[in-house]
Amino acid sequence: MPMLWVYARGPVRDVGVVVGVRAAPGGGVAYYETERGWAGYLLPCGELEGAVEQVDLLLKHRMFPSTW
Numbered sequence: 001m002p003m004l005w006v007y008a009r010g011p012v013r014d015v016g017v018v019v020g021v022r023a024a025p026g027g028g029v030a031y032y033e034t035e036r037g038w039a040g041y042l043l044p045c046g047e048l049e050g051a052v053e054q055v056d057l058l059l060k061h062r063m064f065p066s067t068w
Contacts, residue, residue, distance in 0.1 A: 003019065
């Protein structure tokens with residue numbers, strides 16, 4: 001299964017998230033954080049910009065936990 005490793009390098013620590021695509025209920029496909037399975041659901045594949053924003057927020061939170 002193809003997966004994408006998204007990595008951010010920070011001043012104090014480096015963080016990353018692995019994003020994959022899987023079948024979604026109702027016949028579509030969705031982006032998700034692979035390490036969390038369906039709990040890591042991001043957005044349907046048709047909403048790429050929104051999924052990118054979700055990944056950006058995840059990385060920022062992992063780099064700076066107080067930003068959630």
